[in-house]
Amino acid sequence: MKLSCLQENLSKGLGIVSRAVATRTTLPITTNVLLATDQGRLKLVATNLEIAIVTWVGAKIEEEGAITVPSRVLGEFVNSLPNDQVDLKLAPATKSLEIKCARFEARISGMDAEDFPPIPEIDEGTVARIDAGVFSQSLTRVVFAAATEDSRPVLTGVNADFDGKMVTLAAADGFRLSVDKVALLEPVAESVSVIIPARALTEVNRLIGDSSDPVVITVNPAKSQVLFTMDNVRLISQLVQGNFPNYSQLIPQGHSTRTLVDAEEFLRATRAASIFARDASGIVRLQVDPGDNGLGRLTISARAEEVGDDQGDIDAKVEGEEAKIAFNAKYLSDILSVLAKGEVVLETTNPSSPGLIRPGGDTDYVHVVMPMFVQW
Amino acid sequence: MTIGDGPQRCILHADLDAFYASVEQMDRPELKGKPVLVGGPPEKRGVVAACSYEARAFGIHSAMPMRTAVARCPRAIVVPPRFDRYRELSRQVMDIFKSLTNLVEPLSLDEAFLDVTGAVASSGAAPVHLARELKSTVTTKVGLTISVGVAASKSVAKIASDMDKPDGLVVVDPGQEGAFLAPLPIRKLSGIGPKTEERLRRHGIATLGDLASRSDDWLTREFGKRGPELAALSRGQDARSVAVHRAAKSISAEITFPQDISDPHELGLQLDRLCQRVAARLQHSPTPGRTVTLKLRLADFSTFTRSATPGVPPRDALALGRVAHGLLEREVESGRRFRLLGVGVSGFVEQRQPPLFDL
Numbered sequence: 001m002k003l004s005c006l007q008e009n010l011s012k013g014l015g016i017v018s019r020a021v022a023t024r025t026t027l028p029i030t031t032n033v034l035l036a037t038d039q040g041r042l043k044l045v046a047t048n049l050e051i052a053i054v055t056w057v058g059a060k061i062e063e064e065g066a067i068t069v070p071s072r073v074l075g076e077f078v079n080s081l082p083n084d085q086v087d088l089k090l091a092p093a094t095k096s097l098e099i100k101c102a103r104f105e106a107r108i109s110g111m112d113a114e115d116f117p118p119i120p121e122i123d124e125g126t127v128a129r130i131d132a133g134v135f136s137q138s139l140t141r142v143v144f145a146a147a148t149e150d151s152r153p154v155l156t157g158v159n160a161d162f163d164g165k166m167v168t169l170a171a172a173d174g175f176r177l178s179v180d181k182v183a184l185l186e187p188v189a190e191s192v193s194v195i196i197p198a199r200a201l202t203e204v205n206r207l208i209g210d211s212s213d214p215v216v217i218t219v220n221p222a223k224s225q226v227l228f229t230m231d232n233v234r235l236i237s238q239l240v241q242g243n244f245p246n247y248s249q250l251i252p253q254g255h256s257t258r259t260l261v262d263a264e265e266f267l268r269a270t271r272a273a274s275i276f277a278r279d280a281s282g283i284v285r286l287q288v289d290p291g292d293n294g295l296g297r298l299t300i301s302a303r304a305e306e307v308g309d310d311q312g313d314i315d316a317k318v319e320g321e322e323a324k325i326a327f328n329a330k331y332l333s334d335i336l337s338v339l340a341k342g343e344v345v346l347e348t349t350n351p352s353s354p355g356l357i358r359p360g361g362d363t364d365y366v367h368v369v370m371p372m373f374v375q376w
Numbered sequence: 377m378t379i380g381d382g383p384q385r386c387i388l389h390a391d392l393d394a395f396y397a398s399v400e401q402m403d404r405p406e407l408k409g410k411p412v413l414v415g416g417p418p419e420k421r422g423v424v425a426a427c428s429y430e431a432r433a434f435g436i437h438s439a440m441p442m443r444t445a446v447a448r449c450p451r452a453i454v455v456p457p458r459f460d461r462y463r464e465l466s467r468q469v470m471d472i473f474k475s476l477t478n479l480v481e482p483l484s485l486d487e488a489f490l491d492v493t494g495a496v497a498s499s500g501a502a503p504v505h506l507a508r509e510l511k512s513t514v515t516t517k518v519g520l521t522i523s524v525g526v527a528a529s530k531s532v533a534k535i536a537s538d539m540d541k542p543d544g545l546v547v548v549d550p551g552q553e554g555a556f557l558a559p560l561p562i563r564k565l566s567g568i569g570p571k572t573e574e575r576l577r578r579h580g581i582a583t584l585g586d587l588a589s590r591s592d593d594w595l596t597r598e599f600g601k602r603g604p605e606l607a608a609l610s611r612g613q614d615a616r617s618v619a620v621h622r623a624a625k626s627i628s629a630e631i632t633f634p635q636d637i638s639d640p641h642e643l644g645l646q647l648d649r650l651c652q653r654v655a656a657r658l659q660h661s662p663t664p665g666r667t668v669t670l671k672l673r674l675a676d677f678s679t680f681t682r683s684a685t686p687g688v689p690p691r692d693a694l695a696l697g698r699v700a701h702g703l704l705e706r707e708v709e710s711g712r713r714f715r716l717l718g719v720g721v722s723g724f725v726e727q728r729q730p731p732l733f734d735l
Contacts, residue, residue, distance in 0.1 A: 172732070172733070174731045174732060174733065175729060175731055175732050176732060177732060245733060247733075250732055250733055281728050281729075282729075283728070328729055352478075352479075352620070352730075354732055368732065369732070370729070370730055370731060370732040372728050372729050372730075373619070373620075373728050373729075373730060374728070
């Protein structure tokens, strides 16, 4: 293998695949990145066996070949180089990669490319195409609600239900649930429902970045793997096997109070209350005062026995009766952070029933969160 | 703490009558109308876990040594417990409770508190009708009878359910709590055990009315802050709400040995088995318990406990065993014969965030 490319492009490519490099592993080669010539370009691959990321870097190939080298060493070294041409050459006898750039030279010991785990080719199955911006916003609003503990594996994933021209994404961790339904660019040939690891989708969202190219999602016929094809990058993930809980019954169908407030003001008041909630089991109390003619008030407060207390008021448009409900400060600020701007709607029934939070305006997104038990 | 400004609370305490024994009589019709004792066999130092009403006529009650029970009623039929079956039926009954209100606080397999304030308000039905309906639903659907107490607070409802067993229904109207409780012996109040009863009796307090009439100052002097709390309960004042997700206060297991044990090695093996049983249940606890308690009973029936609170709360049998063995080692001396060994974990942090759905 012998080729040359630009430091800037190589550095960017290594940064992209580094997200899939294994950190703790029993298979040492998975801490390496695979470099291989591929149809006039340099292909970079990394995998932790749950996900794999593949990207390509423009290069001038003089000799075909492939090698794997420790991702961290190569990445850090390339990052420290000036933005100039980089020459890469494999020394087969020593299985090492020689790197030359400006007046720098390095040799990094590697391992055979043949020993690198094979990355599955997914070239058939159910294909869905979705707008990058739409998909990214939906992932931001759903993925955070997935469980981070492995005690129930299906909940560490996001349930993706492709049906006709829509995809419904849902994540839940036992205390909260996020569901969003967004349009695909064209209908899928057949309905398919899979559970995609939240970690994989977090990476997909990061990889979409500012790109405006549609994301192509391919689920293999065995429904064991999924491929996301983005601009010059592919991410392949194992799917979580199992049954996702039937979440539709968890979404409250009615409410006794509907409170409309500004998302940023709500988040600011929640963050202020969180400071005191830290020492009070995370409890943040919300009180809704309908006021006159629907011009009411939402009061966000927290009280820690030995620290102190705080209270913040924000303007609210209220339909229905006055209401009290307490939430975990983290859950509340998590959802308000992803809604970020504009109006947010809080629908409540009583202090012990789940609350429903959604953005104002026309959207199919809902977030359901279980309140905390408090003495009022 | 205040009760809140809401409507008059309405709480039911529902208790399955002689639960285990009734299940055995239901599943095996030949046992109907006969004295039935559920528990371990008398020759193995078994204890009565439950007894049918026919057996109670002989003065038999639960927790009595099986040997004593059989002596009182030699023709009683001793049946080994089938906990899986009891759990299954308990779940069916609790599901019926939950169809009436989602505020159900199970206290054990056979009893629960139900806050039906909402159901009363929305249906407009009198509480007594709801209670009657609940009783007949349980009898038709499961085949067992329950006794129900209806009151504005948990403690009064619990006492009421016990007043007319079996298949009873006692309603204490709001405002009548004091009059209802006054003539009752103090032991009826949950929270007053034999020791507290003895101390109260020494002061001439025999009924809940006696207790209710004492001043808080005097009670505080004699009994500390628990005094006024008990007196408030004896007046029917109890603001505690029905806690749907009540975290376990302690998880424990104990064994009475068929023969007394003095060999340290054998005691250690028994302790390991108990630790494994407790650890298996600990896995289901949402929060870890901080305190490990060892319970010991010697051949002369003297009973005592030893506790330790390790820096890291134990979550598995190994960690629990380390602490428990440390406690046991200090108590084992030559010639000391142990009749019972128990191990428990307590000091659970209160769980205030209920789940959206069961994991």
